[in-house]
Amino acid sequence: MKKSLWLICLTLFIVIAGCSGKTEEPTKTAEQSGEAAQQQEAPKELTKVKVVLDWTPNTNHTGLYVARDKGFFKEQGLDVEIVQPGEGGADMMVAAGNAEFGVSYQENITLGRTHNVPIVSLAAIIQHNTxxxxxxxxxxxxxxxxxxxxxxxxxxxxxxxxxxxxxxxxxxxxxxxxxxxxxxxxxxxxxxxxxxxxxxxxxxxxxxxxxxxxxxxxxxxxxxxxxxLDYYTPVLATSEKMIAEKPDLVRAFVKGAAEGYEFAIQKPDEAADILIKAEPDLNADLVKASQKWLSPRYQDDAAAWGVQKRDVWVNYADWMTEHKLLTGTFDPDKAFTNDFLPKQ
CATH class of the missing domain: 3.40.190.10 (Periplasmic binding protein-like II)
Structure with a gap:
């Protein structure tokens, strides 16, 4: 911001000085004009955010790598770092504010919500349980x-x-x-x-x-x-605090991620190459074959990638309660949201 302000002031100073002088300003060459235009259009500073994976990199995460390396996050004004989870796992890192976003599971969030873990699902990475x-x-x-x-x-x-x-x-x-x-x-x-x-x-x-x-x-x-048992696994998640305090950032992240997964749906082979290049220790043949199998299942029969249904959250919570795996009160409307998905 300071650099941009300084460039604007400098430009105004040059214009004012030129108008008040008695001699005409020398004609600028095309090259000089181009350089001046570049100086006036200072690059927009990107917002740094971190997304933590649930496990080691695999094709569940391809859309995130595509969004980062194809510039979809950058187009949303974000500089996204993809990291692997620490000992506390992705959910705890997100809930504690050590990462803005994470890859989680419906089962984790359902259980966590009944223990006051303030984490919210933003999008279903895969539409049906595989x-x-x-x-x-x-x-x-x-x-x-x-x-x-x-x-x-x-x-x-x-x-x-x-x-x-x-x-x-x-x-x-x-x-x-x-x-x-x-x-x-x-x-x-x-x-x-x-x-x-x-x-x-x-x-x-x-x-x-x-x-x-x-x-x-x-x-x-x-x-x-x-x-x-046809629940969402995995999902993209964030904290209640992020949603309350930085909704525009959340929306930007989800839009970039959605573009990444839509790219992987349409171009599985190219998307696999992006993941392989980013994580060269992965078995390239496995990534290629896995991506081919998984890409049509990201969206599957949903109206758009990432959409979540309330019934799916209610049904799985009911199942957990029936099997004495869930205690306390579970509110599905606080566990997930479709509000940040791109409008269709």
């Missing part, structure tokens, strides 16, 4: 009933057993007949080659990787057995 229980085909697990007598490898969260129970109840199977163990930091491929029969995965990454490895799997999607 997660489920996967197993190598030789385990012969083709439906939830086949979980009986098998070993599930998870992380020991109450949500996991509740989801197993929900799916198994649809086929009158008994969740108590599942051997539920923790796999710690082991991935699906490592775990299922040892003592694990099936695990919870997101198909867009692990499932596609299995295809590339030529290790066929059976996939049981959560949403196919319960509409209440």
């Amino acid at each position: 997660s489920g229980f996967a197993s190598p085909v030789d385990k012969n697990i083709k439906s939830p009933k086949d979980f009986e007598g098998k070993t599930y490898g998870g992380w020991g969260s109450p949500n996991e057993e509740a989801m197993l129970q929900s799916l198994m109840e649809t086929e009158k199977a008994d969740v108590k007949k599942v051997n539920n163990v923790s796999i710690g930091s082991a991935d699906y491929f490592t775990a299922t080659k040892s003592n694990i029969d099936f695990a919870w995965i997101y198909y867009a990454w692990t499932g596609v990787e299995a295809e590339l490895r030529k290790e066929p799997m059976n996939m049981i999607y959560l949403k196919d057995y319960s509409s209440k």
